[in-house]
Amino acid sequence: MSKFDEFFLGHYGERWSALFNELQKDDQKVLREVFPEGKKWDLEPFTNISHCYYPTTDLDYTKEENQEGLRSFYYMDPGSIMAAKLLDVQPGDTVLDMCSAPGGKGLVLCEALQGEGHIDLNEPSRNRRDRLKNVIRQHVPEKFRGVVSVRGQDGLNFGMKSPDTYDRILVDAPCSGERHLIHSPAELEKWSPKRSKRLAARQYGLLTSALLALKSGGTLIYSTCSISPLENDGVLEKLKSKKGELFDFVDLSGEFISMADKTEFGRLFLPDTSGYGPLFISKIRKN
Numbered sequence: 001m002s003k004f005d006e007f008f009l010g011h012y013g014e015r016w017s018a019l020f021n022e023l024q025k026d027d028q029k030v031l032r033e034v035f036p037e038g039k040k041w042d043l044e045p046f047t048n049i050s051h052c053y054y055p056t057t058d059l060d061y062t063k064e065e066n067q068e069g070l071r072s073f074y075y076m077d078p079g080s081i082m083a084a085k086l087l088d089v090q091p092g093d094t095v096l097d098m099c100s101a102p103g104g105k106g107l108v109l110c111e112a113l114q115g116e117g118h119i120d121l122n123e124p125s126r127n128r129r130d131r132l133k134n135v136i137r138q139h140v141p142e143k144f145r146g147v148v149s150v151r152g153q154d155g156l157n158f159g160m161k162s163p164d165t166y167d168r169i170l171v172d173a174p175c176s177g178e179r180h181l182i183h184s185p186a187e188l189e190k191w192s193p194k195r196s197k198r199l200a201a202r203q204y205g206l207l208t209s210a211l212l213a214l215k216s217g218g219t220l221i222y223s224t225c226s227i228s229p230l231e232n233d234g235v236l237e238k239l240k241s242k243k244g245e246l247f248d249f250v251d252l253s254g255e256f257i258s259m260a261d262k263t264e265f266g267r268l269f270l271p272d273t274s275g276y277g278p279l280f281i282s283k284i285r286k287n
């Protein structure tokens, strides 16, 4: 048995083989209408989330353009849409999307501002930042772009450089991404728990930086597309033990989010039970 199987069998038990099978299949994305203009689409609605539709093979709707020549749709996993929506951004907020490229969740946040407030979309990798800029150019209407800045910082810097600055922060952290990993036998062979531990240390750094950059009373979402407990609850467990006096966990409720497994500190969409994900989401409020 590979170290990968041994580790996840240890955590997920009997469920592991069904989960592994589901992870090998294509993910179930939906078409999300960006900055909707009230147009009626000949598509089957995905009723759990507003302005989302099941994809069709008839037409590539991701290329569909509105009157301004902008793309009308962005293709996303419903769990990812929820991670951004649960941040509950309001017009006028100051927002940080710390790990932003390619930008699907950032689009949800930009849309929620409705052109009022400010959002920093941050991505340190130049190539990925170029992709992010392209996504903004293709989807965000001119009249809403004035409140959007693209930045190229290491997320670790925000806590020191911009303390107590943001009302809302999304930390959609770089993670193991096992769904992609299992398609590469060579990568799977090389995998060891050390790899997940290293990523968890990096994620903890980004999360503490975000906590410092958050205003008192502000809220933060920590999300990953990992199934590793080290990168999900493990990171929050450490944050609670070292900085627990600074924040409280916020309960995540709602019809769709209840399809995700409840974990100690958040919710985890897994494809064998919900059909979506993997996507872990936890929300905290700074005291």
Ligand SMILES: C[S@@+](CC[C@H](N)C(=O)[O-])C[C@H]1O[C@@H](n2cnc3c(N)ncnc32)[C@H](O)[C@@H]1O
Pocket (backbone or CB within 6 Å): 080, 098, 099, 100, 101, 102, 103, 104, 105, 106, 122, 123, 124, 125, 128, 153, 154, 155, 156, 172, 173, 174, 175, 206
């Ligand atoms: C899971 S992806 C983000 C996906 C994105 N939020 C979306 O919805 O399209 C994580 C991103 O974090 C970026 N990243 C890696 N190290 C980082 C760091 N130290 N600070 C901020 N972002 C980082 C990666 O380049 C990658 O683009």
